[in-house]
Amino acid sequence: MTIRVAVLGAAGRMGATTCEAIEAAPDLDLVARLDAGDDVAALAGQADVAVDFTLPDATEANVHALLDAGVHAVVGTTGWDDHAIDRVREHAARTPGVGVLIAPNFALSAVLAMRFAAVAAPLFASVEVVEMHHPHKVDAPSGTAIHTARGIAQARADAGVGAMKDATQTDPRGARGADYDGVRVHALRLEGLVAHEQIFLTNPGELLTIRTDTFDRSSYMPGVLLAVRQVGSHPGVSVGLDSFVDL
Amino acid sequence: MTIRVAVLGAAGRMGATTCEAIEAAPDLDLVARLDAGDDVAALAGQADVAVDFTLPDATEANVHALLDAGVHAVVGTTGWDDHAIDRVREHAARTPGVGVLIAPNFALSAVLAMRFAAVAAPLFASVEVVEMHHPHKVDAPSGTAIHTARGIAQARADAGVGAMKDATQTDPRGARGADYDGVRVHALRLEGLVAHEQIFLTNPGELLTIRTDTFDRSSYMPGVLLAVRQVGSHPGVSVGLDSFVDL
Amino acid sequence: MTIRVAVLGAAGRMGATTCEAIEAAPDLDLVARLDAGDDVAALAGQADVAVDFTLPDATEANVHALLDAGVHAVVGTTGWDDHAIDRVREHAARTPGVGVLIAPNFALSAVLAMRFAAVAAPLFASVEVVEMHHPHKVDAPSGTAIHTARGIAQARADAGVGAMKDATQTDPRGARGADYDGVRVHALRLEGLVAHEQIFLTNPGELLTIRTDTFDRSSYMPGVLLAVRQVGSHPGVSVGLDSFVDL
Amino acid sequence: MTIRVAVLGAAGRMGATTCEAIEAAPDLDLVARLDAGDDVAALAGQADVAVDFTLPDATEANVHALLDAGVHAVVGTTGWDDHAIDRVREHAARTPGVGVLIAPNFALSAVLAMRFAAVAAPLFASVEVVEMHHPHKVDAPSGTAIHTARGIAQARADAGVGAMKDATQTDPRGARGADYDGVRVHALRLEGLVAHEQIFLTNPGELLTIRTDTFDRSSYMPGVLLAVRQVGSHPGVSVGLDSFVDL
Numbered sequence: 001m002t003i004r005v006a007v008l009g010a011a012g013r014m015g016a017t018t019c020e021a022i023e024a025a026p027d028l029d030l031v032a033r034l035d036a037g038d039d040v041a042a043l044a045g046q047a048d049v050a051v052d053f054t055l056p057d058a059t060e061a062n063v064h065a066l067l068d069a070g071v072h073a074v075v076g077t078t079g080w081d082d083h084a085i086d087r088v089r090e091h092a093a094r095t096p097g098v099g100v101l102i103a104p105n106f107a108l109s110a111v112l113a114m115r116f117a118a119v120a121a122p123l124f125a126s127v128e129v130v131e132m133h134h135p136h137k138v139d140a141p142s143g144t145a146i147h148t149a150r151g152i153a154q155a156r157a158d159a160g161v162g163a164m165k166d167a168t169q170t171d172p173r174g175a176r177g178a179d180y181d182g183v184r185v186h187a188l189r190l191e192g193l194v195a196h197e198q199i200f201l202t203n204p205g206e207l208l209t210i211r212t213d214t215f216d217r218s219s220y221m222p223g224v225l226l227a228v229r230q231v232g233s234h235p236g237v238s239v240g241l242d243s244f245v246d247l
Numbered sequence: 248m249t250i251r252v253a254v255l256g257a258a259g260r261m262g263a264t265t266c267e268a269i270e271a272a273p274d275l276d277l278v279a280r281l282d283a284g285d286d287v288a289a290l291a292g293q294a295d296v297a298v299d300f301t302l303p304d305a306t307e308a309n310v311h312a313l314l315d316a317g318v319h320a321v322v323g324t325t326g327w328d329d330h331a332i333d334r335v336r337e338h339a340a341r342t343p344g345v346g347v348l349i350a351p352n353f354a355l356s357a358v359l360a361m362r363f364a365a366v367a368a369p370l371f372a373s374v375e376v377v378e379m380h381h382p383h384k385v386d387a388p389s390g391t392a393i394h395t396a397r398g399i400a401q402a403r404a405d406a407g408v409g410a411m412k413d414a415t416q417t418d419p420r421g422a423r424g425a426d427y428d429g430v431r432v433h434a435l436r437l438e439g440l441v442a443h444e445q446i447f448l449t450n451p452g453e454l455l456t457i458r459t460d461t462f463d464r465s466s467y468m469p470g471v472l473l474a475v476r477q478v479g480s481h482p483g484v485s486v487g488l489d490s491f492v493d494l
Numbered sequence: 495m496t497i498r499v500a501v502l503g504a505a506g507r508m509g510a511t512t513c514e515a516i517e518a519a520p521d522l523d524l525v526a527r528l529d530a531g532d533d534v535a536a537l538a539g540q541a542d543v544a545v546d547f548t549l550p551d552a553t554e555a556n557v558h559a560l561l562d563a564g565v566h567a568v569v570g571t572t573g574w575d576d577h578a579i580d581r582v583r584e585h586a587a588r589t590p591g592v593g594v595l596i597a598p599n600f601a602l603s604a605v606l607a608m609r610f611a612a613v614a615a616p617l618f619a620s621v622e623v624v625e626m627h628h629p630h631k632v633d634a635p636s637g638t639a640i641h642t643a644r645g646i647a648q649a650r651a652d653a654g655v656g657a658m659k660d661a662t663q664t665d666p667r668g669a670r671g672a673d674y675d676g677v678r679v680h681a682l683r684l685e686g687l688v689a690h691e692q693i694f695l696t697n698p699g700e701l702l703t704i705r706t707d708t709f710d711r712s713s714y715m716p717g718v719l720l721a722v723r724q725v726g727s728h729p730g731v732s733v734g735l736d737s738f739v740d741l
Numbered sequence: 742m743t744i745r746v747a748v749l750g751a752a753g754r755m756g757a758t759t760c761e762a763i764e765a766a767p768d769l770d771l772v773a774r775l776d777a778g779d780d781v782a783a784l785a786g787q788a789d790v791a792v793d794f795t796l797p798d799a800t801e802a803n804v805h806a807l808l809d810a811g812v813h814a815v816v817g818t819t820g821w822d823d824h825a826i827d828r829v830r831e832h833a834a835r836t837p838g839v840g841v842l843i844a845p846n847f848a849l850s851a852v853l854a855m856r857f858a859a860v861a862a863p864l865f866a867s868v869e870v871v872e873m874h875h876p877h878k879v880d881a882p883s884g885t886a887i888h889t890a891r892g893i894a895q896a897r898a899d900a901g902v903g904a905m906k907d908a909t910q911t912d913p914r915g916a917r918g919a920d921y922d923g924v925r926v927h928a929l930r931l932e933g934l935v936a937h938e939q940i941f942l943t944n945p946g947e948l949l950t951i952r953t954d955t956f957d958r959s960s961y962m963p964g965v966l967l968a969v970r971q972v973g974s975h976p977g978v979s980v981g982l983d984s985f986v987d988l
Contacts, residue, residue: 379694384661386665413629416537417634423634425669436620436661438620439619448556449687
């Protein structure tokens with residue numbers, strides 16, 4: 001059965017690429033392209049799934065409107081904080097059967113890297129995250145890196161592993177980077193790069209490195225389509241495409 | 248309950264390190280240290296598990312003797328080929344309840360790398376393996392690299408993924424490396440290194456790299472102890488410590 | 495003073511990109527675009543420098559014609575062997591003042607990597623080269639990797655450093671890769687990649703890695719323009735853009 | 742001619758390794774082992790060169806005493822700031838012919854990495870530095886990483902290259918790391934590692950990575966001996982072993 005898909009932010013770079021990918025997929029039907037000012041509520045009964053690649057200040061309102069309209073949502077827009085996600089969770093509890101996926105990254109290599117990092121993290125003494133992006137990015141660190149760090153921290157907490165060792169006493173200019181739930185995150189900004197992440201995990205005598213390099217936006221589409229196909233089977237709010245990937 | 252452990256090849260480098268690690272573990276009891284000429288059959292009823300770090304030309308006979316003695320075997324000695332493993336499988340079928348683990352590598356980072364590579368392999372267009380060891384090693388590629396390549400090939404076959412693309416027409420000196428079940432393996436020999444492996448997985452626009460660096464023999468001990476503790480719960484023949492690690 | 499430049503193979507992918515780059519450079523004047531069938535000899539007196547991005551079976555004849563025409567040549571076409579280069583050297587000896595640069599790679603990162611590798615090589619016990627390209631490439635290893643290996647071998651020979659240690663006795667499927675003047679070269683073919691090279695240099699206790707990743711053809715243009723500007727000051731035959739880069 | 746060498750901090754880990762290396766070198770003669778409380782002034786006329794592996798709060802006084810004694814100094818102790826170096830420079834100006842080398846790192850791979858980074862830096866749009874050390878280190882970032890960043894900044898300034906692009910507007914927890922003369926430095930602390938550094942250099946379409954991994958203290962000795970042999974030919978104060986390495 002064909003899935004009817006609407007794209008929000010259809011005129012943007014990611015939105016346009018998504019429209020092309022949906023049109024090329026035989027099991028998906030592109031039924032609407034919306035941009036700023038268009039009425040999301042009108043999608044009720046017209047679309048099964050909506051993909052949101054809009055802007056940080058528009059995306060939350062879109063998702064609430066989609067929940068009210070009974071349309072599953074796949075959200076690739078960045079800038080979500082915990083409070084916004086909590087508000088969507090509360091709303092979703094009152095619209096049973098509707099699925100929302102908020103995903104900071106749709107590249108399969110990045111999604112697998114996050115998942116592998118979380119699985120491995122409790123077995124290692126130390127874990128840190130380094131992300132690299134182009135220098136036009138306005139926020140640091142990336143949403144993917146924060147999500148990776150939190151997944152690592154959660155897995156270690158669940159396994160009862162204690163805090164990592166760190167004897168640093170003097171670090172006058174902040175070289176040790178950002179602390180997210182006890183996991184250090186470092187952000188590099190380098191002209192010509194797209195999106196890259198390395199996770200370093202060590203024990204005495206060994207180093208495991210998981211690295212993902214994304215050179216091109218086209219690498220996101222297999223993950224977006226996977227999300228569109230599966231979001232209907234995951235009612236409620238999911239964060240991160242890794243929750244849809246079966247390891 | 249304490250597990251009674253014997254070490255075969257106790258005077259060798261890996262055997263000696265294993266003896267130390269077992270003596271330091273409160274739940275394990277080192278009951279015998281055997282070397283060339285000692286009687287393996289005498290372990291019957293004396294040891295629950297035997298760890299074999301002997302030599303390629305002795306290890307198969309040791310495992311057959313352990314099966315006859317009803318002692319579980321953890322085998323770290325390299326040099327096992329498919330025929331030798333098949334002979335042990337046939338023998339093990341006649342000694343129900345006895346477990347044998349033949350593991351080319353006990354470093355957790357290496358074991359996880361192999362497992363992650365197999366999980367990810369069907370989702371990528373191309374996968375190749377590069378291993379790096381010290382130049383005193385007499386065989387190429389390493390047993391770990393062959394095991395990694397075969398795990399990748401098996402996972403792709405199970406998922407129905409076709410052969411990888413390769414347009415190479417001229418390669419006069421063999422730069423494309425070794426083919427193991429359709430997966431290319433490359434071996435580097437570099438003074439000062441211990442044991443290192445990289446797995447490269449790509450799709451259009453993205454590269455996932457899984458890398459493991461082992462600097463020191465001490466990194467094997469957590470894996471050896473994990474194997475000693477679990478081999479009794481895995482009757483029959485297992486190949487690769489990854490089969491004991493729960494992802 | 496403006497340099498008058500002709501492009502051979504102007505309709506090809508690299509040729510077209512070169513034409514654009516030359517037109518955008520204020521100190522260069524694009525005076526001719528030639529393709530198969532056009533007369534190279536006619537460039538005499540019309541062009542100062544010609545850039546050749548044609549085909550392996552056409553490039554040598556082009557260079558001989560350019561030497562006869564007294565036009566400096568910057569050659570990016572691959573497929574040159576030692577005999578072809580020797581024939582050009584002999585010809586160039588009879589056309590004093592004309593410069594020919596045959597360069598397997600114009601990416602600055604790749605050129606620097608080759609040069610750094612050669613400088614460092616005599617100080618390390620072991621050195622090997624790994625290159626990665628897309629799987630549509632028909633030859634292995636890449637010209638850049640061969641050039642890198644030969645530069646390493648020459649630097650070690652000049653410094654009186656002996657052969658590298660390698661105890662390999664069994665390598666049934668050729669995992670040790672290709673031998674170029676005693677330096678091992680390994681070639682990977684991975685969908686989605688462009689052109690990548692790693693050089694590993696080791697001593698007891700340390701590993702130096704020089705890695706270059708080229709994601710996009712645009713990265714070659716700064717090197718092509720540098721070559722166009724300098725080839726006139728390097729009469730005779732030069733191989734590799736690194737011979738023009740001042741460290 | 743044999744060089745007479747004294748070691749200050751001879752009972753420490755690095756000092757002891759240095760004593761062994763000097764005793765093993767046929768052209769060097771170990772004439773004194775000093776520790777806290779011993780009289781440095783007494784080396785006058787007895788030693789040609791002194792190697793200082795003492796403590797941050799002792800090393801500057803040692804160097805002043807060595808200058809007064811007319812003994813060349815090779816200083817591996819960390820913790821030197823610009824003011825301390827300036828005081829030594831002033832003192833050295835009054836003791837002509839005496840050489841002082843203050844080196845944050847003696848591993849040849851690290852020294853070459855710093856030098857290569859400085860040479861390449863003006864040719865790239867963006868450059869950042871990532872260092873990784875064991876988590877028992879009390880200062881961040883490492884002296885080597887600061888030295889690397891400053892070498893990069895100096896080379897770019899000398900070449901008239903402008904500031905790097907960085908559009909970061911929000912970075913609430915400091916993921917962008919430390920700024921040294923406009924070059925970002927990131928410090929990771931990972932159990933089991935020794936000393937590692939990566940320099941990332943990018944242009945549109947290309948990434949050059951220079952990486953050094955030091956697994957073992959023994960890797961410093963070739964650099965220490967090189968310094969001992971050459972410090973007498975470099976009167977005045979030199980900072981960084983790279984100033985002694987001829988590229």
